Amino acid sequence: MAIAKAERLMNLALCLLGARRPLSKRELRGSIEAYLEAGSDDSFNRMFERDKDDLRELGLVIETVENLEGEVGYLARRDSNRLPAITLDAEEAAALGLAAKVWQQARLAGAASGALQKLRAAGLPEDVDPYGSHGALEPRIPVHEAAFEPLMLACRDRRPVVFDYRKASAAHPETRHIEPWALECWRGHWYLAGFDRERGAERVFRLSRITGRVRARGTGFTAPVPDVVTVRETVRGWAGETADRSALIRLRPGAGYPLRARATKVRELGDGWDELEIPYGHGLDAWLVEFGPDVVVLEPAELRADVVDRLRAVAKG
Numbered sequence: 001m002a003i004a005k006a007e008r009l010m011n012l013a014l015c016l017l018g019a020r021r022p023l024s025k026r027e028l029r030g031s032i033e034a035y036l037e038a039g040s041d042d043s044f045n046r047m048f049e050r051d052k053d054d055l056r057e058l059g060l061v062i063e064t065v066e067n068l069e070g071e072v073g074y075l076a077r078r079d080s081n082r083l084p085a086i087t088l089d090a091e092e093a094a095a096l097g098l099a100a101k102v103w104q105q106a107r108l109a110g111a112a113s114g115a116l117q118k119l120r121a122a123g124l125p126e127d128v129d130p131y132g133s134h135g136a137l138e139p140r141i142p143v144h145e146a147a148f149e150p151l152m153l154a155c156r157d158r159r160p161v162v163f164d165y166r167k168a169s170a171a172h173p174e175t176r177h178i179e180p181w182a183l184e185c186w187r188g189h190w191y192l193a194g195f196d197r198e199r200g201a202e203r204v205f206r207l208s209r210i211t212g213r214v215r216a217r218g219t220g221f222t223a224p225v226p227d228v229v230t231v232r233e234t235v236r237g238w239a240g241e242t243a244d245r246s247a248l249i250r251l252r253p254g255a256g257y258p259l260r261a262r263a264t265k266v267r268e269l270g271d272g273w274d275e276l277e278i279p280y281g282h283g284l285d286a287w288l289v290e291f292g293p294d295v296v297v298l299e300p301a302e303l304r305a306d307v308v309d310r311l312r313a314v315a316k317g
Contacts, residue, residue: 008034012051013060022065022073145207148183150214151192155180158221160197163214165205171316173211178203179221186236191235195223204235231293247280248298255294285310 011032015023029035029044038044052074056062061080065073088096147163154161161180166173179195181202190207226234250273251259261264265277273296278284285306288295297304 004034005117008032008047009051009054012048013055013076013228016055016060016062016074016076017078019075019196022063022067022075028074095186102172145190145210147192147207147214148190148211150216151180151207152183154214154216155182155192158225159219160217160221161214162217164211165209166209171313175205176205178205179223179225181225182235183207186235193235195221197222202234243301245280246277247284247300247303248299249276249278249288250274250296251276251291252294256291259288259291259295 011034012028015028015031023031025045025048028048029038035044035048038047052062057079060076063075063077063080065072065075076311085201129247151161153159159180160178162175162177164173165176177197178192179197180192181194182192184191184193192205193208194203194205195201195204207227246264249259250269252272253268253274259278263278267275269275275298280303285303288297288303289310297306297307
């Protein structure tokens, strides 16, 4: 339905932009297939008025003109709908070129490549390196999960979805009915934030734990969508970025460098282990499990129990 409406709006915009004189409703109805298929004059009139308003909200300047016979016509003059020339200095063009090169996911790679070519035409010289002084670093947003693309589209279209999700502490996946808000990347992992209809609360899901296919289910959200800053903070908290206390762990020397980078205290024990004090927040148990036998949790007791439960779930397969 969304694609059909977009196609109808595009056809109407092309008709209005391509006409040399104002076109009446009758002429527009005869030129656009979707209008021809309208069941009645009232249905067509409602559809046309909505489409006209939508195009105006998108920025298209549509004039209403009345001819000598009193018939109303519509016209979108090209000179009224032409964007001003875009000029970019070298730094602006390089910054946008860098952004265009970030995406490596297949569906977005073509669009990013096309955008880069347009930036070249708009002022990015061929000899300008989009990476500037950071040529040794090549930015990437890795996307390996099959769920990313359908969830990205569902977030954009505000469309509820259903998928099977396996928590780190569970042996089998559970079906989730979600109103998706946004996708966020933290520490190289993608997370979906949204409203869980069955639990009646916001939830965050790691895409790598979604099993099977993401299915669309109906239209319309039942819960308000928070602004992007709130969603980002929610993901940050669920991904273990927000810590309100400390945990004590043992870590093998030469292992767990991300843990060492976050440690507030490190002590060499001399028996093949180091002792680390690290910030403890939501999601730390799932992160520690990723280091397998190189990590032993000493305290607090609830964190140790959570890690043990997750390891047992993994062992059960």
